[in-house]
Amino acid sequence: MIKRLAFAAIALALLAVIIHSCKKEEVNIPAVEPLKEVNGSWKIIKATRNGTDMTSRFDFTRFRISFSDSTYTIANPVPFIVAGNGSWKFDDGRYPFIMNFRAAGDTLKSTEIQYPVTKGVRNIILSFSPGCKLNTYQYTLEKEN
Amino acid sequence: MKSLSQIKGDSNFKRRIPAAEVDQILYVMKFSINNLKPEQARKFQNYFIRIVATLIVVVIISCSMTIDSVDQPTSINGGETLNVTLHLKIKADASQTSKLMIAILVPKMWNARQKATLTFTSEKTTGVQKMTVIPVGTPAPQAQGLDWPAKIAAQIGSGGNLINDWEWVAFYSDADYSVANEPEFKATVNVSIPTTTDNISFKTGYVVANSSDGLSGSDRYSSSFPGCLRVLGTGDLIDFCNPQLSSVEPRTALDNDIITLNFDGGVTSNPLENVSDIYLCAKAITTTGETLDACAATVKTKLTPLGARRFRIDLWPRDFFAVPAGKTLLRLEYFFTNADGSISVGYGGLSDPFLYTFNCN
Numbered sequence: 001m002i003k004r005l006a007f008a009a010i011a012l013a014l015l016a017v018i019i020h021s022c023k024k025e026e027v028n029i030p031a032v033e034p035l036k037e038v039n040g041s042w043k044i045i046k047a048t049r050n051g052t053d054m055t056s057r058f059d060f061t062r063f064r065i066s067f068s069d070s071t072y073t074i075a076n077p078v079p080f081i082v083a084g085n086g087s088w089k090f091d092d093g094r095y096p097f098i099m100n101f102r103a104a105g106d107t108l109k110s111t112e113i114q115y116p117v118t119k120g121v122r123n124i125i126l127s128f129s130p131g132c133k134l135n136t137y138q139y140t141l142e143k144e145n
Numbered sequence: 146m147k148s149l150s151q152i153k154g155d156s157n158f159k160r161r162i163p164a165a166e167v168d169q170i171l172y173v174m175k176f177s178i179n180n181l182k183p184e185q186a187r188k189f190q191n192y193f194i195r196i197v198a199t200l201i202v203v204v205i206i207s208c209s210m211t212i213d214s215v216d217q218p219t220s221i222n223g224g225e226t227l228n229v230t231l232h233l234k235i236k237a238d239a240s241q242t243s244k245l246m247i248a249i250l251v252p253k254m255w256n257a258r259q260k261a262t263l264t265f266t267s268e269k270t271t272g273v274q275k276m277t278v279i280p281v282g283t284p285a286p287q288a289q290g291l292d293w294p295a296k297i298a299a300q301i302g303s304g305g306n307l308i309n310d311w312e313w314v315a316f317y318s319d320a321d322y323s324v325a326n327e328p329e330f331k332a333t334v335n336v337s338i339p340t341t342t343d344n345i346s347f348k349t350g351y352v353v354a355n356s357s358d359g360l361s362g363s364d365r366y367s368s369s370f371p372g373c374l375r376v377l378g379t380g381d382l383i384d385f386c387n388p389q390l391s392s393v394e395p396r397t398a399l400d401n402d403i404i405t406l407n408f409d410g411g412v413t414s415n416p417l418e419n420v421s422d423i424y425l426c427a428k429a430i431t432t433t434g435e436t437l438d439a440c441a442a443t444v445k446t447k448l449t450p451l452g453a454r455r456f457r458i459d460l461w462p463r464d465f466f467a468v469p470a471g472k473t474l475l476r477l478e479y480f481f482t483n484a485d486g487s488i489s490v491g492y493g494g495l496s497d498p499f500l501y502t503f504n505c506n
Contacts, residue, residue: 131402
């Protein structure tokens with residue numbers, strides 16, 4: 001009985017020492033949304049026209065758009081926001097909702113974007129009207145490895 | 146054996162009743178009913194029948210609505226206002242306060258949501274009563290969250306229009322109206338819709354209901370489809386009414402859109418009806434009068450079979466016809482052919498080409 005009491009007392013004392021020795025240290029790490037990175041080559045993995053899935057009905061497989069800092073180049077074009085190569089810019093680098101394109105010699109064209117991560121892979125979803133404004137297309141782009 | 150009153154007064158009654166005691170209770174009830182005197186049995190039977198009859202009456206419609214007739218012209222010049230009169234009969238079996246609902250089936254190009262006006266008169270109201278369009282997304286009654294256009298489209302349909310470019314537009318009366326158990330009365334609805342100059346054939350439709358019953362019962366609403374309206378406008382005929390050998394989607398497009406040319410070889414007898422490989426032979430005309438041809442039977446011009454003698458081809462006109470920079474396409478003239486071009490089908494299955502004019506109206 002006395003041994004048990006003694007053991008308990010020692011355990012409590014040790015616990016008190018451990019708790020007292022743990023110092024709380026406040027570290028102020030400001031939360032900063034990272035800039036969205038799109039440099040690289042992107043391909044179309046899904047395309048719709050007025051909500052109808054056109055992915056397998058029209059050949060989008062060879063299309064590539066390559067972003068490099070503030071410029072882009074297009075290979076094997078398909079109906080798109082712009083017809084040629086040029087410059088691009090997000091409306092907000094950390095919280096983008098709009099992607100602006102300006103093909104060489106052309107006016108500024110803007111498109112709404114979504115920037116989700118799907119199955120661990122970053123996608124860019126663009127919504128635009130390349131022809132008649134009554135028709136809306138949505139392309140889902142995935143970065144090539 | 147305990148009587149019912151003894152069982153009821155038993156403090157154990159509220160606890161779980163042993164099976165043996167349940168049997169006792171049922172026996173007592175059955176014994177009691179079976180041993181009613183004839184007069185008592187007849188009274189009980191009458192009382193039971195009255196209860197059942199009342200329940201049946203409760204579920205009977207409280208307000209029936211019928212479109213008795215529709216006055217609509219068979220044709221109209223494009224750009225003029227289409228004036229239609231609906232003659233309704235309304236009967237209320239019970240008291241109800243609700244709005245009158247009228248929905249019209251129209252081609253989207255008319256923008257009826259913004260431009261149509263509806264009014265009505267009736268034997269129960271004084272003067273012209275106004276109606277206002279119901280905003281899209283406003284839930285219809287007893288429609289599981291669907292708005293009136295969606296509910297009507299799902300339950301009543303598209304009136305047989307074969308091109309998917311139509312819409313239901315619904316209107317409520319500005320005022321609520323109270324009706325009670327009273328004889329049938331009449332109402333007259335005046336529909337006024339400015340049309341566009343598009344050259345179309347379209348099957349209009351009309352639905353009448355009220356803001357309480359919705360489409361919850363077959364005689365709580367009424368629909369009418371008066372037939373194919375011909376709008377004599379300009380440009381290629383857009384025929385919503387009749388099956389077509391060929392159609393193009395989207396209905397409006399420019400040369401930088403992806404367009405789909407459909408061929409329905411089963412619609413009517415034609416020289417290609419027994420041919421399995423169908424090709425497109427097309428000519429594109431620019432706004433400055435140049436002609437660009439794509440008529441060779443290749444992988445590029447071959448249509449995709451869809452079954453049931455239907456085929457389609459999806460193409461990007463600017464790329465398909467190699468349109469030079471700075472040029473714009475005005476229209477297409479096209480045929481469908483077999484592999485060697487010896488059989489060719491155009492408009493009406495004959496020798497004139499199908500036409501598609503690029504536009505964004």
